Amino acid sequence: MTKDLKRVFLEELRSVKSMTDLSHLRVKYLGRKGIITLELRSLSSISPADRPAAGKKITSIKQFIEAEFAVVESILKREELQRELQANCIDVTLSGKFVPFGRQHPISRMLSEITDIFVTMGFGIEEGPEVESDYYNFESLNIPKDHPARDMQDTFYINDDMVLRTHTSPVQVRVMEKARPPLMIIVPGKVYRRDADITHTPMFHQIEGLMVDRGITFSNLKGVLEAFLYHLFGPDTPVRFRPSFFPFTEPSAEVDIGCILCGGDGCNVCKGSGWVEILGAGMVNPVVFENVGYDTEEFSGFAFGMGVERIAMLKYSIDDIRLFFENDIRFLRQF
Amino acid sequence: MLVPFQWLKEFIDITDHAQEVARRLTMAGLEVDALVKHMDGDIVMEVNVTPNRPDCLSIIGIARELSAIYKIPYRFPEHSVAASAGELGLNVDILDTNLCHRYAGRVIRGLKVEARRTPEWMQNRLQRCGIRSINNVVDATNYVLLELGHPLHAFDLQRLKGSNIRVGTPEGIKGQWAMASIETLDGVEREISGDDLLIWDAEDPVAIAGVMGGLDTEVNNSTVDIFIESAHFHPPSIRRTSKRLGLKTESSYRFERGTDIKMLKKALDRATFLIREMAGGVICGKVDIYPKNYRPAEIEVRCEKINKLLGLALSSQEIVSCLKGLGFEIKDAPDKLSDRLIIKTPAYRRDVEREADVIEEVARIYGYDKISASLPMATLSIDKQKEGDKRRSVKDEISGSLLKSGFTEAINYSFMGIQDIDLLGIGADDSRRAGLIQIMNPLRVEDSFMKTTIIPSLIKNLVHNVLHGSRELRLFEISKVFIGNGSSRLPEEREHVAAIYYKERVKSLYRDDTDDFYIVKGVAEAVFNNLKIYDYSFRRSSEAYLHPGRSADIFIGNDKIGYLGAISPAVLGSLNIKRHKASPVVVEIDIESVISSITEEIKYKPMPRFPCIERDTAIVVDSSLESSMVIKWLKLYPSELIEDVYIFDLYYGKNIPEGKKGIAFNVRYRASDRTLRDDEIDELHSLLVDYVIGKTGGELRQ
């Protein structure tokens, strides 16, 4: 009988295709009126002597059936999960939902990159007004009225004594008036010149630097600026310093790097010379120190300035400066 | 300055080829921009002469500089003139010795002026240097101008009335308030101010000193006798006159930078020599009025200071050799043992005035490239954080928030026009109109003012991009605005941030029907939250160019710090964007106010230890009631157990009466010291709901 029971059970179990079938079968065998339950209950009608053996037998069948049920149930559950997952299938080849991304303006990027290099060296950031007095923009920097040096910068005037600053240099004077050396500052900002063509815009960005302390030398000026240029353009970049003229520095220098476009062979960008001008610099003119009340015997220092657009144009191979201010998204997205 | 190489070689024996000479000049501070090769093999160097070096605005000046660089001698051209054969016959007088420091001249009679008599070699050289050949006399004076750097002027002697030459201003000659007028060589009648220096004959002005001669006394084919002028004028005066008249000539260019008062006579003799060769004639006397002899300044220089500033260790002999090469005179130091030098500069180097200038000369001739680079020994200073550092970090945070929200950064010019202010409908009392700062000399009339708001530029950027096919755009800009105060003080400059959002409704796989206003508002809130500013609020705005139903002013505490909203359809109509497309939403915030609201301190608050209980409720209120009122009353209810409230639904229509709206909100309760019981919260929540209903005049939605 037991053998039959197992065989019949296994046969019925094989036809189970779903959890519902399974629970029906469970009721049939293990339910309150199920076959096994009834068998167990009928034990009481068996003679006490046979009862343990019969009980053991029916219990073992019950354990067998329960084990089988457990196995089938786990298989069925797995199959059901599979079916559910199948039903939830989507087209993974459709493009995802667009997440808009913003881009920093190339000039801002360049400004940050340059400022970061100097901040790492220990320079602090200062700012100053863009509408500036004639005194700070010119006079205090040793550029008197009626001096040809004023021709170097075409100026926007608000009135006779107020201009749009033509360089970030007035901030040097403003800072020195308020603080005593040692000073290590850089001044990023907008400047204005009355000029417009493919290499000039009426507004552009400059970064000015100033270092004043005891015993600062021209050799230090070279050291700091070379370190900066190697950082920005790579350690193998050729760098040269040549004499120039700025009224507020003495000696003055212009700093060139080997043309990155032609590698020094000569091209349109470097006008065939193999060099491109990148920085203006010099030792602070004692006249400027006198204007801010610094003792020229005790302190010396250097200042430098650079055009950010120019550097960005070189680094990104941009040939028209006006692109920076058109704000065409197709341009801005490339940075 | 254009320098033909063959001409240069007449004055200095250089064996290097032009390319190398150009490199040496560049490395000594005379940057050679280009070398142009001509058919006959001559090479013209384009030298960029800085404003402090007028002494290099001549062939001889470049030769002199090369002589210092190469340490070889240079020489002058032939300029010996036979003794005069007669009287000058001219009365010369300097009336203003402050503006004219020396005035010399020669008379040549009986010469032959001819337009095509100038030798070809001279015509070629003039042409190569950018000067047109006129006639043999004028060409000779121009040739000397290029060769020796000294401008000269030739007058037709017979047209000078009264055999008289006077140097003075209209006020000096004719008295206070006087003016004058003169027709110059270019045929233009010019009004001359009372303090401009002129050359006069017995009656009228005959030349604008140092700038241009008069047409009346011009040397032409009918001229027989000439007077050649060679003078020295006060540079700032020439510059003022040239600027005032808008007249810039080869002559004024040199005079305003400063000419060599000693070269003046050589130049006069050289021109006389050349004119005699080319036009014949007899030299009849000369004049040279030189009221106050030029005495070069003596500059004291310390060798130790030179080395200290440059970071070099030059011997005093090396320094002296550099300076002597430049034509500087070295006087013995008062004390032979000290390292002091007394230096006298030549008359053509008036730019060298102080010790620092001499240091530059030494460095230049020694060679910048020979000075080694070294990093400074820094003095450590524990400074308080620089104002600029703090501003930078706030601006970085703000732009970071916007970049993460998908906004791309724009940079526009700081200019705007009155048309922009009109477009935005900004009123007369608004500081954005009343505080406009006007530029005297703008490049375009539309750019005549400094920005008082960033929005117009962003609108222009939007129009540009939409015209080029953008259907969605998010741009922002951080920039200063300028508010004038009507006085002569500098205007107030305030950093602003503004953004523009634009999205056309296009078919898309994924639905997103959030109103654009709320997208931008969310971005603005993110900016504040990122800076840990939480007491901001939004109130309906009255900004004229924004949609009245879709705009809000932004407050921190009780201060208005910006605004946000959809651009009104009326404004959109005048832009180049089609009406049926989306309307852009803009926001502008004053960063200065934001900076002053930032509290730097961060204090940790422990995380809650006990669970919370949440309750949702919907009420019906008048549709005009703004949801912020509901939040306000919920937050004002006096219970410490209310942790947070937020609105999660807002609905109209079905089951809601006309003129009403449903608002559903969630309240989260929590105690810091115990687990709350459901029944106590049920009671508290129903009191809260009654309170809010009472305050808002709403009713519970069933």
Ligand SMILES: [Zn+2]
């Ligand atoms: Zn190149």
